[in-house]
Amino acid sequence: MSIPLLSVKHLTTDIHLEQGKVRAVRDVSFDLWQGKTIGIVGESGCGKSILCKSILKLLPAYAHILEKSQIIFNGRSINNLTEKELNKIRGQGAAMIFQDPLSSLNPVMKIGHQVTETLLYHLKMEEEPALKKAEDLLKAVGIANPSQRIDQYPHQLSGGLRQRVAIAIALACEPKLLIADEPTTALDVTVQAEILDLLDHLQIQRNMAMILVTHDFGLAACRADEIAVMYGGKIVEYAPAEKLLANPRMPYTKALINAIPRLEDPPHTPLQFIEGQPPNMMIPYAGCCFAPRCSLAGHQCRDQEPLLINDDTDDHSFACWNPLGKIS
Amino acid sequence: MDNSPSIFEKLGITFWLCLMWIVLVVLLALFADLLPLPGADVMDWDHPAAPPGTVGTLQSLIASDANPTEIVYFFGTDTMGRDILTRLIYGARVSLAVGLITPLIGLFFGGILGMLAGFYKGRVETIIMAVMDSILAFPGLVLLLAITFFLGPDLKNIIISLGFLTIPSFARIARANTLTYSQRDFIQASRMVGQNDLSIIIHEIIPNIFTPMLIYALLVVSYMIVAEGSLSFLGLGVPSPTPSWGGMIAEGKEVLEETTHVSLFPALIMFLTVLSFNLIGDSLRNLLDARGGQL
């Protein structure tokens, strides 16, 4: 296990809109080892989904990944792969679950067909055994009566069930990496926990690596090994989960942690919000893009962009001119 | 605001070329009698189906003149030795009369019915739209043939029956637009204060729904030119000596094996005219959409 399963280096993605160019992902780098989970946390619009889509090159035509970006999957750079080779990775190597389970299943196609598709295409299975396997998969994701569900259409299923189907589809060809883009945001709270437990369970069972995207720091803290905090398209802090929770250096991370509702809080404690607006990524900003909202910002913060630097320990890095003190 | 493109630039060169073409056709049709042309049914039996550019002699360009006149058939002659250019220009009268008057009938009656339906809703709307839908339930060309068959084919009847057929679609568009506008606060308010319905319709509704209706009317112009062409092609359009593009194409079809120009020129002119109306409608629609987007 000397090399990471997925290694992302200097990933930068631009979105070209009529009004101008948005740099949605800026120079993001991280490594992910087999069986591990990296949590990606950040406010809405900070570029999490674009990051996930960039990894599998699932971007719309008006988005471009810059040349300097490198994505190495399983020891192989996917920069110059043909669409055909990419499709092999997408189906079998790395699978993705999307933010909105309600719209990510094809409404005019039976569930069974949507699950077996990858089996038929990538694994060249026959129709019969593929359907059999689809039933097993649906059972594995906790769907009670798979043989009936197979003949149903998505609109006949509840949101939670649809997300389970999406997970079953993602797992069909036993991928080594699962990218889960806010897998539970659209679901209600009780279903959220069930789905996350299911993902945990499946991950351990299959020894998958996982990228878990969320805007809920609490959720990332208890499910991920490492956490990357994103702000304005950049990773602004990156560390193992406990370390980050115990010892955030970036004021933004600290603010996110404060925003987690705590069980021990007395009832009716107001939720802590982060003051101000997320940055407009259309306008280039000279300094730290969090500076306008940061109470500790000095003029260096406004004029000069802070780089992602290591803490004294080498698994904790952050980009901040005025880091919070270390609590040891 | 100085360097924002002018209307001229926004509409693009194609628009202006098309407009020029249509203006040219309209002017030629209007002033056909003043042009130095032989009559539309003057036949030169020495030069039947003569190719473009042939020089012929005509006995009586002006009836009293005894001396034969020389004439160049720029577009050739048809099977009966009639000058194609002349017939095209006179044929434009029929096409343009049908193409330009018919939509006005639809615009007027359809517009009124649609506005009434959209403004008053309720039973008025149900009845008007039910009638409109039943007219739409007929296959257009068949209904057109039926009407002209029973009324007898002449230009007036063709215009009336084609105009009748366009009423429902205009009514639908007027209704849809009226519905959206009469939802607006200021109209609701005007009605609340007890302002006269007629004055609301005239001052608020009509100015607002007029542009989309007019753009649709441009589309209908090309439909109508084609519909009239189809009737004439079938021999059911304006009766025989009057030239029409569709009829000329049908005549040319009979000699297609020997020579193409007899049907080629009318077909080309008709194509260019219909295409021009389509392109003009399209540019105006795009202009309007773009403007809507900026609001």
Add this chain to the structure above:
Amino acid sequence: MIKLIAKKLLRLFFILIAVTAITFFMVNLLPGDAAYNIAGPDSTAEEIENIRKDLGLNENVVVRYLNWLFKVVKGDLGESLLARGLVSRAIVSRLPVTIELLVLSVLLSLMLAIPFGVICAYKPGSLIDKAVSSTAFGMMAVPVFVMGIALIYIFSIHLRWLPATGFSPISAGIFANIKSLLLPAFTIAMVEWVPLMRVLRSDMITTLQENYILMARSKGLPAPYILFRHALQPSSLTLITILGLQIGHLFGGSMIVETIFALPGIGRLLIGSIFGRDYAMVQGCILFTTIAYVIVNFAVDMLYAFLDPRIRKQMVDGHG
């Protein structure tokens, strides 16, 4: 579901009543002397009087309409003046040609519209999209009779591949039959594929932005498979509507193509009868094509439900 179908059937019924009534009263109530117009300018007063008697212009109109309607329901459309036979028999004998022409032209126009629509939607704004879309826009300005003549010139006069006129029935061999219908069907297809392509393109562009298409891409499925298997069906509702309207129109509208290519179909029967002043036949043809049009549109409405399970669900729910 049942409620909805019942509602639609009721509508269909009313439209059929309206259609028959209009067809009937057209002969009876129009201004001017219908009998004179029907008989034509060269007719004698006696002929006109005969026609007027035939039409029964002196009886009560409603009674005559009901009598006529009763006969029509029994399939009796009256007797042709020219052909000396039953109108209904003449229509039935011409029907196969029109239907064959229709099926062939619909197949050809779908064969043009679907691939081009899908390709253009896959890469909107690309060179191929621009080329196809502007060609299509230009072709919208070509009337079907011009298209027919152009194709005759190219394929039968210039290249001598296909016959320009003459119909060869199925009984003379399926190959000759199709060959004789190919050029007329292609003429219709070249005109009709354009609106189909345009709606498919624009609906498909919308569909391709859906999340489930992204999901399908993330499954590593190849692009053609995603386009045709995932995106085509949800994008084809408007296409089906337009296609239904076209099929309806073609029942009567094929008369131009039938005339150009001298095909013995319903449309040419109608035109021939108009020139022959055979009013029973004209009335019968109009009635028949209109009813066919109305019924085709009704069938298309029903077809929706089978294309989109969500609409099926709405129909079922609408029952509750």
